[in-house]
Amino acid sequence: MTTLTPHTGYLTGRLLMATLRQPAFVVIMLIQPMIWLLLFGQLFKRIVELPGFATGSYIDFLTPGVVVMTVLFTSGWAGMAFIDDMDRGVMDRMLASPASRGAMMLASVLNQAVTVVVQGVIVVLVGLALGAEFPGGIAGILVMFLASVLLAAAFSCLSNGMALIVRTSESLIGFSTMLTLPLSFLSSAMIAREAAPEWIQTVSSYNPVDWTVVASREALSADPDWGAVLLRLAGLFVVAVVTGFIATRAFRAYQKSL
Amino acid sequence: MTHVRGTAIEAVALVKRYGEVTALDGLSFTVPAGTVFGLLGPNGAGKSTTIKILTTLSTPTSGAATVAGIDVLAHPNAVRRAIGVVTQGSGTDRQATGRENLLLAAHIHGMRGRAATARVDELLELFDLTGAAKRLVKAYSGGMQRKLDVAMGLVHRPSVLFLDEPTTGLDPQARSEMWAEIARLATQERLTILLTTHYLEEADHLADHLVIVDRGRLVAQGSPEELKSELRGDAVVVELAPDASVDSARTAVEAMAREVTVTGRTIRARVDNGASAVPAVLAELERAAVAVAAVTVARPALDDVYLRHTGRTFAAASASASGSGSEEVAVA
Numbered sequence: 001m002t003t004l005t006p007h008t009g010y011l012t013g014r015l016l017m018a019t020l021r022q023p024a025f026v027v028i029m030l031i032q033p034m035i036w037l038l039l040f041g042q043l044f045k046r047i048v049e050l051p052g053f054a055t056g057s058y059i060d061f062l063t064p065g066v067v068v069m070t071v072l073f074t075s076g077w078a079g080m081a082f083i084d085d086m087d088r089g090v091m092d093r094m095l096a097s098p099a100s101r102g103a104m105m106l107a108s109v110l111n112q113a114v115t116v117v118v119q120g121v122i123v124v125l126v127g128l129a130l131g132a133e134f135p136g137g138i139a140g141i142l143v144m145f146l147a148s149v150l151l152a153a154a155f156s157c158l159s160n161g162m163a164l165i166v167r168t169s170e171s172l173i174g175f176s177t178m179l180t181l182p183l184s185f186l187s188s189a190m191i192a193r194e195a196a197p198e199w200i201q202t203v204s205s206y207n208p209v210d211w212t213v214v215a216s217r218e219a220l221s222a223d224p225d226w227g228a229v230l231l232r233l234a235g236l237f238v239v240a241v242v243t244g245f246i247a248t249r250a251f252r253a254y255q256k257s258l
Numbered sequence: 259m260t261h262v263r264g265t266a267i268e269a270v271a272l273v274k275r276y277g278e279v280t281a282l283d284g285l286s287f288t289v290p291a292g293t294v295f296g297l298l299g300p301n302g303a304g305k306s307t308t309i310k311i312l313t314t315l316s317t318p319t320s321g322a323a324t325v326a327g328i329d330v331l332a333h334p335n336a337v338r339r340a341i342g343v344v345t346q347g348s349g350t351d352r353q354a355t356g357r358e359n360l361l362l363a364a365h366i367h368g369m370r371g372r373a374a375t376a377r378v379d380e381l382l383e384l385f386d387l388t389g390a391a392k393r394l395v396k397a398y399s400g401g402m403q404r405k406l407d408v409a410m411g412l413v414h415r416p417s418v419l420f421l422d423e424p425t426t427g428l429d430p431q432a433r434s435e436m437w438a439e440i441a442r443l444a445t446q447e448r449l450t451i452l453l454t455t456h457y458l459e460e461a462d463h464l465a466d467h468l469v470i471v472d473r474g475r476l477v478a479q480g481s482p483e484e485l486k487s488e489l490r491g492d493a494v495v496v497e498l499a500p501d502a503s504v505d506s507a508r509t510a511v512e513a514m515a516r517e518v519t520v521t522g523r524t525i526r527a528r529v530d531n532g533a534s535a536v537p538a539v540l541a542e543l544e545r546a547a548v549a550v551a552a553v554t555v556a557r558p559a560l561d562d563v564y565l566r567h568t569g570r571t572f573a574a575a576s577a578s579a580s581g582s583g584s585e586e587v588a589v590a
Contacts, residue, residue, distance in 0.1 A: 003368070010365045018353040021394070093349030093410070096313040098338045099366045258316040 007103030008110065015081065015111035029115065033070040033123045037062065040190065041130060052194030060134070063127035064144055064216040065189035068209060070119045071148045071155065072184060075112040076176040078156035079163030082108070086167060092258075101251045105160060105244060112156040113149045120145050135222035143219035143229060150236035151212040154243045161247030164254040183209045188217075208239050265327075266291040266418050266450035267312060272321035274307050274474075281307040282318070283474035289452060289467070291417075294444045296465030297454040298560070300575035304474040305454035306346060309422045312452070313343045326417050339367070342411030346422040348403055349410065352396040356387050356406050359395060360413060367414035381409040385439070401432025408439065412447075419443070421453040425460060433460075440464055456576055458560040470564060472575065477567040486558040489566060492532030493556045494539060496525045499549035510546040514539045521571060523551075532556075 019026065041059050048058045085091040094104060124134075124141060134140055162175050184190070186203050187210035193201055204210040211232035218224050267289035274282040282304045289295040297305045310316035312325055314334035323330045326340040343349075350359050360381060364374040382388045385405040395403060404424065411419055424440065425433040441464060443449050455461050461468050462482045469479040478485055494515060498507055500523070507525060512518050514535065515527035529535035532555035543550055556562075564572045 007366060010362055014351065014354060014358070014362055017358070018351070021353050088352065089345045089347040089349040090351055092310075092315055092345045093343060094366075096315050096338060096341070096343040096345070097363070097366050098335060098368070255315060255317075258310050 003098065003100045004102050004106070007100040008106045011099070011103055011107030012110045015107055016114060019111065019115070029074065029119065030122055032073070033066055033119050034126050036069065037066045037123055037126050037130070040066065044190065047191065050192070050195045052192040054192070057132065059127055059130045059132040061192070062190065063123060063132050064220060065213055067120045067123050067144060067148055068151065068212045068216065069184050069189050070123060071116050071152045071212070072180040072209065074115055074119060075152040075155040076159055076180045078108050078112050079159035079172050080169060082160050082163040083167065083169050083172060095251065095255060101248050105157060105248045108160055109153045109156050109244070112152045116148050116152040117145050120148055134220045136220035136224060140220035140224065144216035147212045147215045147233060147236060150233065150240050151208060153240040154208060154236065157240070157243040157247035161243070161250040164247070164250040167254070167257070183207060186210070187213050189213050208236055211235050264291045265289065267295070267323070267325050267452060269308065269312065269323045270321055272308065272311060272323065273319045274304070274311065274316070275319045281474055284321070285471065285474060285476055287469045287476060287479065289450060291450050292448055293466040294440070294451045294453065294464050296461035296468035297452065297471060298456070298458065298461040298468050299471035300456055300572060303471045305471060306422055309420055309452070309454060313341060313420055314338055339414070340417055342414070342416035342419040344407045344411045344419070344421045344424060346426070348407055350395045350403060350406055353394065355392050355394055356398070357382065357391040359406060360410060363410045363413045369414065377413060381412060385409045399432070401428055401435060404428060404432065404436060405439070416449070418450045418452065421451060423454055423456070425455070425457065437463060458564070458572055462560050470567060472568045478563060482560060485560065485563045489528065489558040489562050491528050491530040493558060493562050494527050494529055494532060494535060495554045495556070496539070496543070496550060497552040498523045498525065499551045502549045506546045507543060507548040510542045510548060511539060514542050517566070519565065521574065526565070
């Protein structure tokens with residue numbers, strides 16, 4: 001365990017450097033959430049006229065939703081780096097070295113966390129430019145980022161764990177795609193909870209994606225219910241730790257198949 | 259190195275099954291410390307599987323192994339600190355520079371600060387990569403990447419180095435450079451090196467001792483010289499002309515030589531003295547009215563050792579295994 005912290009540092013540095021060396025990837029990563037906010041903001045502009053929406057501006061409502069969807073669509077692909085490493089022989093070299101398995105997982109999580117926060121800042125800035133208002137202020141925005149990072153941790157661990165088991169990019173793409181869209185729509189990311197069918201309301205209350213959206217929106221509101229926020233943050237933390245633990249165990253499954 | 263004693267690697271009755279497929283079928287061997295040990299066999303023979311078990315990547319279905327005196331099953335982490343591993347293919351990060359790759363390897367092995375950078379600079383110098391140190395690995399040639407691979411395996415001064423197919427995919431120039439590098443490491447760095455190869459000449463050239471593996475079993479072991487001297491005499495290879503009768507040629511050669519095998523239009527046989535036997539063999543073939551395209555005489559080579567122990571030529575075994583190689587499935 002004494003190697004966990006230094007190894008995490010070195011391995012995170014490696015991943016961040018690799019990201020920065022692909023400018024096209026960085027640009028796409030930054031533009032994609034902007035497009036969502038602009039596109040969905042226009043497409044569903046009048047949705048707030050439906051009963052169930054407390055707010056009068058869809059951009060206010062949508063901004064945290066897009067932040068959270070961006071988390072899913074970014075960290076769902078975390079495992080691709082693992083598959084790349086497997087294909088290149090980097091994974092085998094790491095596993096035959098004293099590299100801490102926990103650090104290999106944590107480095108991927110931290111890389112995702114940095115990405116997700118940068119994307120979150122972009123979305124918030126674009127939202128503000130489109131006239132969104134966040135009465136919760138800076139504190140609210142920071143809580144949204146914290147919730148997003150916890151969700152990113154859970155999702156990237158899930159993606160990495162799947163990568164270690166399926167071992168091909170095709171299978172991982174399938175898995176990630178199958179999961180991200182339904183989980184987004186089974187939450188209040190785009191539509192107010194009260195405006196959704198009852199069964200979706202029920203399902204979404206067990207959906208960590210929805211916890212992230214609710215915690216974020218609550219913290220950004222004028223008078224946050226901090227108890228509700230904390231409860232969901234705690235739930236997200238537990239989910240992140242459990243998926244992290246299970247995903248780290250998946251290294252063994254990978255080695256069994258060698 | 260006479261002052262290096264003891265056993266560096268011991269494999270005892272290693273068995274590895276993947277479902278129905280048996281990749282290793284009771285393989286045992288011992289590698290003396292400070293030697294270059296070759297694991298020779300065609301693709302799919304079980305070489306990579308053996309390396310994976312010895313480097314703690316994989317666990318055997320049954321059997322035991324120690325590396326640097328440490329039990330690989332009981333103390334995998336201690337083994338990982340003692341060994342350097344150069345995997346098949348590559349193990350370098352293409353999006354990083356050569357220097358960054360080496361520094362990361364040093365850091366993972368617990369080296370810090372100036373000790374790490376000094377070692378990295380030393381290795382860059384040693385492998386003639388100083389000029390390319392700040393370039394991304396994806397811009398390296400195949401030979402440079404392979405040198406970087408080996409350098410990464412040496413960062414923490416391991417006592418045992420595993421090289422899995424170190425020259426596969428290299429052009430002849432890069433291959434001979436790599437051979438020189440491996441030979442130098444063995445003599446100057448007092449390393450124990452276990453290398454796998456499916457190139458007979460590579461094993462012959464580099465290994466002090468070698469085992470020949472076929473279908474997960476050991477078929478022969480010894481020094482290349484010992485293995486070759488087991489074969490008495492020289493090999494005579496007769497290539498028949500397109501219209502010659504293989505059967506009458508075989509009968510004719512059998513009258514003059516022993517251990518006759520036929521592959522297609524090629525007849526291999528063994529004689530005590532090649533130089534004096536060739537005229538007699540040719541005379542016999544002429545008497546049988548067999549047209550000959552070419553005759554060659556060769557001192558015993560490992561190819562002959564392989565042929566004798568497995569009943570097929572090395573090239574034929576490699577070709578038949580490449581389509582269904584059990585161990586190569588996992589390597590992809």
